Amino acid sequence: MAQMEGNLSQTVGFNYVCGRIRINHEVLEKLFLPIFIKIMLNADDGRIVIIGSDSYDQNCIKINYSLKSIKRLGVYIYSKLLVEKVYIVAGWNLARAYRIQMSLDSDMGTMAANLKDAIMVTSTSR
Numbered sequence: 230m231a232q233m234e235g236n237l238s239q240t241v242g243f244n245y246v247c248g249r250i251r252i253n254h255e256v257l258e259k260l261f262l263p264i265f266i267k268i269m270l271n272a273d274d275g276r277i278v279i280i281g282s283d284s285y286d287q288n289c290i291k292i293n294y295s296l297k298s299i300k301r302l303g304v305y306i307y308s309k310l311l312v313e314k315v316y317i318v319a320g321w322n323l324a325r326a327y328r329i330q331m332s333l334d335s336d337m338g339t340m341a342a343n344l345k346d347a348i349m350v351t352s353t354s355r
């Protein structure tokens with residue numbers, strides 16, 4: 230696990246026990262607050278990418294910006310299947326929560342991270 234440096238608000242958290250992904254608001258701001266996002270996992274190189282989109286397709290997740298807590302808490306996405314796939318690819322302990330620092334790829338318009346750079350969170354909340 231890597232030591233996390235830089236802007237901690239550009240993180241994505243994973244919790245297997247809750248089947249939850251938490252995307253901080255700043256990650257979405259870097260993507261220009263898209264209406265929809267796609268979360269893509271590359272199992273071969275252990276990378277995760279978040280792509281913003283203004284158009285819907287069957288693999289998109291709609292972001293509800295009307296929630297007052299979104300700037301403070303970020304967006305919670307509940308998908309046990311997706312979280313399980315991330316944990317398997319990363320080789321993480323299912324009993325622990327993890328956080329990864331996302332980086333902007335301005336050429337591609339995506340936020341991306343390597344799962345091996347995750348840090349284990351000391352406590353998990355339900």
